[in-house]
Amino acid sequence: MPNSYDALEGGSYPDMLSSSASSPAPDPAPEPDPASAPAPASAPAPVVPQPSKMAKPFGYGYPTLQPGYQNATAPLISGVQPSNPVYSGFQQYPQQYPGVNQLSSSIGGLSLQSSPQPESLRPVNLTQERNILPMTPVWAPVPNLNADLKKLNCSPDSFRCTLTNIPQTQALLNKAKLPLGLLLHPFRDLTQLPVITSNTIVRCRSCRTYINPFVSFIDQRRWKCNLCYRVNDVPEEFMYNPLTRSYGEPHKRPEVQNSTVEFIASSDYMLRPPQPAVYLFVLDVSHNAVEAGYLTILCQSLLENLDKLPGDSRTRIGFMTFDSTIHFYNLQEGLSQPQMLIVSDIDDVFLPTPDSLLVNLYESKELIKDLLNALPNMFTNTRETHSALGPALQAAFKLMSPTGGRVSVFQTQLPSLGAGLLQSREDPNQRSSTKVVQHLGPATDFYKKLALDCSGQQTAVDLFLLSSQYSDLASLACMSKYSAGCIYYYPSFHYTHNPSQAEKLQKDLKRYLTRKIGFEAVMRIRCTKGLSMHTFHGNFFVRSTDLLSLANINPDAGFAVQLSIEESLTDTSLVCFQTALLYTSSKGERRIRVHTLCLPVVSSLADVYAGVDVQAAICLLANMAVDRSVSSSLSDARDALVNAVVDSLSAYGSTVSNLQHSALMAPSSLKLFPLYVLALLKQKAFRTGTSTRLDDRVYAMCQIKSQPLVHLMKMIHPNLYRIDRLTDEGAVHVNDRIVPQPPLQKLSAEKLTREGAFLMDCGSVFYIWVGKGCDNNFIEDVLGYTNFASIPQKMTHLPELDTLSSERARSFITWLRDSRPLSPILHIVKDESPAKAEFFQHLIEDRTEAAFSYYEFLLHVQQQICK
Ligand SMILES: [Zn+2]
Known part of the structure; x- marks a missing residue:
């Protein structure tokens, strides 16, 4: 068995050897055996991308990365030269799966000079166009590929790039002053998904890319990797197509016909037997929590959805409650009623009966129901106002460590006792400050450390914050961010005074409890040689340079990643990106979901502008601005957003000849860019001068970092x-x-x-x-x-x-x-x-006391350009 996730998923470019499984695995292995409990507390240190001093990619100094950030080993191109000997029986191949060289001619020459100008390049005079917003929804631009490739390409709902025409060089990208990156929604609910069961999952021997629609078949027995160009053998098994029951047509296999597929993985893809679904609920029962009344709604939702929790006969569940002490519940089958066990030593929390706290859902169902019926009334007369959240989380970590799974934390106030206690940092008088907004980052590293420990044991922590007052979400959110959990926030929650929040919680819980879930997951994104990834956005932990560790994955999670161009892409006319998400399903199957996106490479600035996906660009920028707000300052992040518009429109203006000097011009593809940036500046996360509670602002930032594009866009505009x-x-x-x-x-x-x-x-x-x-x-x-x-x-x-x-x-x-x-x-x-x-306040085209109208913003941008 492989001993690390890096080896499992295959690393990138590991070998000159023949097999990836034998490649050395430098990072510490996660605990492979659930039985040997004392866990190595050796969560590897997170890899923090280092800003470099190399060329500014665009805009106002967003940090870029050293070229060396990507895996150090240079990709190998095998000795086999990319000549295309056509196998006699396969004359049709070059048309169907044209080699990269043949494609150049068909997609080259889309630049302004040689073809009629596409709509996306129509110059728009922004200050004169009064109605810039189209009356119908804005769709993702379709990459300019030939019809065959277009048909095969990944849906933009799963995978999008900010530039659908990839610049040939970093220099060209720098000229365009636009962000380059991917937006991903890798585990979204799909109505159609080809699932492939096969003994051999065909992957490139060099870079471990999964075979996909954009590889080329050199002949019946060999295929060329579209990411590193290595020529690989077609395994015997792959010659048979289970769908058509025919032999000798490897190019018709479902893996080569679909850019989104899921493989059922063999034991080669496991570090240990697939874990069962394990759910632990950690519930605040302090006076404040009881007063807010969320327990009734939660317990009712759980009772209603207990049979719909994803899982199989092995599913386990447990409950903890806490105030100034921690309460465990023995639910072992055979007991006449649930047994409450109180641990009051919060400085050194121990598990009273470790084996009977997480119980089999089916064997102990009656006891679980008894507990859920009793819980809402158990603490009604409590006078306990303290909250020992930190110690409760430490206990939860111990309880979950042997298996991994999902911890759902319900919290209603600032934690006030024991490890991880927090103090109020918000000054309500500063809520509408136009100057410095402080405390956007955590007050302590307790929650991040705990999250990394949890991640190392395949445990994700989801936070439900139901608060009537400041609870320091900036600190608490870390428990979910770094453990690949999710964050829900219900400000001013009260089950009777605020019925719409109560109803929302109930509906959200239904989705939360019943939606698909993947356990012990890792995700890796690969891209064509020459491109490199840096700076990932979302809730996860970066295990090794480019392997994202996701203790849980859910269908509502979105991710983003920034890209740079390290080597010129002059030898290719197409680039590809592939995401592989390896996870354990709630039924205990190891599965790999693979998405592959193909995009053309262009050499002129006009073509780069022609292919802008403005919504993807704005979502990536929003993610970058959150990072910037925390690492530098909110005003820096706001400046960077404005400069992104100024720089890109200025760069575009310089490419258009005989331009009126007084006009503010944008290519049609970018015409919504200033509007969306203005919307971001007025968004709760980034606005200034309008009263904004700190937790509300931080929550908006959390949403930006973890929502898929489709939902994020509605929040922005x-x-x-x-x-x-x-x-x-x-x-x-x-x-x-x-x-x-x-x-x-x-x-x-x-x-x-x-x-x-x-x-x-x-x-x-x-x-x-x-x-x-x-x-x-x-x-x-x-x-x-x-x-x-x-x-x-x-x-x-x-x-x-x-x-x-x-x-x-x-x-x-x-x-x-x-x-x-x-x-x-x-x-x-x-x-x-x-x-x-x-x-x-959402009418963002209008002027407010604190912010520009859309028209004023355009004039401001124009002034900056003319400076
Ligand atoms: Zn390869």
């Missing part, structure tokens, strides 16, 4: 629709339901007519703003009130009314809701009610 006159024109049909598709409106008060009602989709919050003069038919038929005056100030639901307009409105909102993991709260806001400020 909400979608606004007029909904008082919905029609079926252009409607889509979803499961027998007709869903109206109203046009998008720009985020400006000028679009709000008093006679209308507007829905704003901000990702995790929906607002319906109702104008004072809104048509009574809408108020009656959709809201269920006779007139504007009778609409209550607080309204969070649309009633189910038997009218066509009610049906349309609800159908549209349900459709929007269904597409996301977190259940959004709906606020119905009357014009002139105090709550409308919340809604109006």
Whole structure:
């Protein structure tokens, strides 16, 4: 058996030898045997990317990396030269799987000079274009590949690049002043996924790339790797196609026909037998927690979803509660009722009965149900105000270490006792400061260290913070960030005073408890020789240079990675990126999900601009700005965002001849760039001068770092629709339901007519703003009130009314809701009610006391360019 995850997943370019499994594994091996409990507390030190002094890639000094950051060993190109002897029976191959050389001719020459200008390069005069936002959603640009490759390429929903035309050299990338990186949503829910069971998983012998649609077959028996160009043999087994039951057509195997596939892995891909699904709940039961009342909702959700927890007959579950002491629950089968065991020594926590605290879900189901029914009332009279979260987490770590799994922590206040205790760092008077925003980073490294220990034992920690006051999320979040957990935040949570938060928690829990989960996972991204990765974004721990350790993986997690071009890509016209996610399914299967993305290489600046994926670029920039805010300062991060616009538009301007000097021009592909950057500057994470609670700001930053693009975009730039006159024109049909598709409106008060009602989709919050003069038919038929005056100030639901307009409105909102993991709260806001400020702050094209309007921002950018 291999002894490290690096060896398992194959490392990069490990060998001149023949087998990857025998390649040396430099990093400490994770504990391979669950039985030998004393765990080596040897979580390897995180690899911190070092900024270098080399060329600025773009913008205002975002740090870039040394070329040497990637694995030191140079990729090997095998002795076999990339000549293309065509095997007699395979004349069709060059057309179907053209070698890289043959492709150059078909995709070269898309530059301005030699072909009609593509729409994405149409120059747009930004200051004159009043309605820059299109009325329909912005889709990912389709990479400029030939039709065959286009058909085979990975879906942008899983895998996107900020530049769909990859610059040939770092110098060209530097000229464009745009960020280069990938946005990933690797484990998203898929309706269709080819699953491959095969004794041999075919991979490049040199760089360990999985065979994929973009390799070329030199003949029937040999294929050339599209990442390192090594020529590999086709194994005998691969000659047989189980789908078509035919022999001798390796290029028709599902691995070569699909850019997203999943392999069932053999024991070669295991360090130990696949772990069972293990779930531990760690619950705050201090006075504050009991008062907030979340226990009732959690226990009810668990009771309802107990049978839907992903797992198999081995699934295990356990519960701990804590205030100033820690409480364990013996749920061993055979007991007449759950047994509570209290440990009051929080300085040196021990496990009272280690074997009966995590129990088999099926064997102990009745006891578990008894506990869940009892828990909400067990602490009702508590006067205990302290919170020993740190010690409770230490106990959870001990309990989980033998198996690994998922710890779900529910916390309602600042931890006040024992290890990891925190003090309030927020000065409420500074919430609307325009100057320095402090304390965006952790106050202690306790939570990060604990997370790294957990990660080393394949345990992820998810945090549910339900707080009515400052709880130092910046410190607490570290327990999830570095253990590949997730973070949920419910400010002002109270189960009766804040019913919409309570309902949101209940809905979020349903998704959380029942969604797919992968255990003991690692993820590696490979790219064509010449490109290199640096700086990863998301919740994980970097185990070795480019291997992300993910104790858990869930379908709602997004990642980003920055790229640089280390060697010119002059010899190739295509580059590829491949993500491999190796994980244990909840059913105990070892699986590898592989995504492969193919993009063309271009040599002119115009072509680079033509291929900008502006949404991917803005999401990558947002991730970089979070890092910058924490490592440097918020104002630095804001400056960098502005400079990203100034530099890229200035660089573009210099490529366009006979430009009016007074105009601010952008290629059509970048026309939304300034708008999105302005939106980021007004986002909770980065705004200044508007009252923002520190925990709210930090949570927004956590979301930016861990959400997939599709959800992050709504958070950055909400979608606004007029909904008082919905029609079926252009409607889509979803499961027998007709869903109206109203046009998008720009985020400006000028679009709000008093006679209308507007829905704003901000990702995790929906607002319906109702104008004072809104048509009574809408108020009656959709809201269920006779007139504007009778609409209550607080309204969070649309009633189910038997009218066509009610049906349309609800159908549209349900459709929007269904597409996301977190259940959004709906606020119905009357014009002139105090709550409308919340809604109006999202109208980012408008001026506020603290920030530019869109037009002012353009003028500012223009001024900076002319400087
Ligand atoms: Zn290779």
